[in-house]
Amino acid sequence: MLQRMTLFAHLSPTVGFIARQATVALLYFVLGKAGMAMALDGTPVTPFWPPAGFALVVILAYGYSMAFGIAIGSFALCLSVGLPPVVSLAIGIGNNFEYLGGALLLRRLAGFHLAMDRRRDVFALIFFAATLSTTFSAFPGLLVLILGGAESWSNFGWSFLKWWQGGMTGVLLMAPPLLVWFTQPRPRYSVRQAAEAAALLVTMILMWGAIFLIPMRQEQGYYPAALAVFPFVIWGAVRFGLLGVGLVNLINALIAHYGSSQGVGPFAGGSPIDGVVRWYLFTNVVCSVGLLLAATITAERQARKELKESHDELESKVVERTAELANTNADLQQEMATRERLESALIQVSEEQQKSIGRDLHDGLGQHLTSIAFFGAALQQKLDAQQRPEAGAAQRIVDLVNQSIDMTRRVSHGLYPAALESQGLTAALEELADNTRSLKGIGCDLRADPAMHINDPEVAINLYRVVQEAIHNAVKHGKARHVRIELGCSDGQCRLSISDDGIGMDPEWIGQSLGLGMCSLRARASLVGGSLEIEANPQGGTTVAVIYPAEREK
Template sequence: MSAVSSQYSERSGSNRKWLWVAFLLLPVVAMVDYHAGFELQFSIFYLVSVYLATWFGGWRMGVVVSLISVALSLTGDLASGAVNKNRLVTGWNCVISISFYMVMISVLYRLRMFQRQLEVRVRERTTALLEEIQERKKLEEAVLEVSEREQRRIGHDLHDSLCQHLTSAALAGQVLSEKLQQKSLPEAADSEQLVGLIESGIDLARSLARGLAPVELDMLGLTATLRELARTTTIRARLHCTLEMPEEVLLDDSEAVVHLYRIAQEAVNNAVRHSGAERITISLQNTPRGVQMQVVDDGIGLPPGAGRKSGMGLHIMRHRADMIGAVCEVCALAHGTCVSVLVPTRSRAEGAGPTSV
């Protein structure tokens, strides 16, 4: 409401200014009309004042200015020596001038009303569009919140149920293997291989659980979690993934920590699945503008038209950045892709010296 009232007062002040201009032009045109003599018609120059008065003051103000214009024009002609053989000629000229002004006032007033209706429609549709954008933004935030909660729940379930179940199966297999070895049966080697497969499944399930619900994110913060992400990516994807930090970076905002980790996770997964990269570098550093995180790979880069038709992963990364007031940029390099996120912040953690990763 305050914005609307300020806009209305600003518009009212502008209208009054132009009305003053309209009235100040009248004596100027009248003086020029008088000095030019009655032979030259200056009626069209009065239209400037009539136009300003009608456009910014309404049709009533336009009628008032047109009447004053006709009176000034008639007075100037008479003062400059104009003589008509019949008084009806003077009246006829006045009626013609007034009629001409009335037609112009009618046209201008209709145009002004049409413009105002368009402005009202534009404001209404703009307001509706902004409300829809806000609702969609809230919906996307709710979807991301539910997704984050479900990922954590699935991760905890994997860790607490499946991993425990596989651990029990591995222990049972180990007991069976020992019994078979005691009896010197040839199936003992197969049972040992089965136990190894189960233990590999336990490691895989724990890795998935850490990706869905990283415990370090709650306990140790962003640095340790990104380091673990780089380590597990190196093992799982069989490529070289590292974390580089010139100094220790601390973020007090837990929501920013979660979203930054998810952005890094999505960028790394995209590089592993689509880029064919052999090396992925995650960098985290303090800058004068805030905390900056970059995920750079040496893959094939962005496909043509990726900036216009962003995939769901890029859209989610940008939306996560927007939720914490950060700026997310995805750009193609000479060899590879760079995902950069800048989190503006005023507080700076004092660096504890270079950190080797």
């Protein structure tokens, strides 16, 4: 999150704007003085220009309007070293070409992230800001100095190189730590991390001081000694990220510059200016490598963090979805259980009603009809003894009443088989097979395991109704001429099957059928804890089977 200048937030917009511009101008002036102190040839052009990195970061972080404060600071800085006001003003404006141009290139062409959390951001900073945009101020600035008499045309090439390398070094050394400081939350280190940071700082200063601050002739100009900086750069990048490597680069560069300007260290040899040039080249290489390493590590850590967050989010969603599915499944199971209980209750009520109606027909209407048949037979006998012609009509009435008695008996047995209660399922199925043969005129055989004894009335009546419905379907829809009923158990499973030799039924239609008969078959199979299977016979016809656990027969 970008850390804004909240110091002036309580002021009015105009006063706050002026205060911010004045603060930037003052900081630019102080950093410029520090940079000019590093000049070696008495000119305003220095190999390290800290304001370049500072100004670029200010514009990137707070907008292009900060160029006013930067121009004021640059103008005051030039006046402080004795440059004419017109030259100072021109340089102040020209320096903004570099800072505004660098910010514009980074934003528009590179899509620059202020946090520098990608390698492409480091490459963009090196190329667009440090290498390219620094030329925007070097040429016009030197031209103004030459026209103002502060520089000569004979030194143009060398002065241009110093101006350019000063801006480049200022961007590479100052911009990364400032960007991290402005754009990321303040780091909170544990005691262990603080101790590690202190150890890094002390060890680096001692090592770099021994190389660049203590004159030892055998090491003067020995370039491999400068490679000692890389362990500290790697340490800072790996353990403390961009902020760590930025500070390591800055401290190393300042110590190395001082030693090189004093003719001490691996870059010594020849004039102090030659040593500073070598320092400049080495510093830029070290900065680039360190920043790329830190950006790579930061990107990897960010990728791991995002991957972990995605994993945690996915796991949370999976847990949440699993809980929803579990709740839905529990509700569905409860609904199915409730439905099964309702189906069982409805079927039980229906069976009780059929049983009651069947008994009423058998014991009530059947007895009345039997009495009528008895008295009708007596009347027929009297009329026949008297040789009355009405005797024939009376006999016809007796025959019709006897047929009604038979029909009542069959209806009552169809509503509820009396043999089921008194003799069991096998006897009731045998009676059903006899009635099928006699009433429907088709063959019907029963093969039942004599060892089976179903004592549960609910299981018995439901199996009976399955056989009853299957025979009805075979005769009505299948045009069957023979039906075979089989009942047996093996391996803990009982199987009741009804096979016919009819024209058969389409299995697809059977699976999709929502008719009352099919729904009744499925419901009754479920009530006995079993499953319904309907399949076509190889020789023609259909087999309806109910497979249920053997313990339900007890």
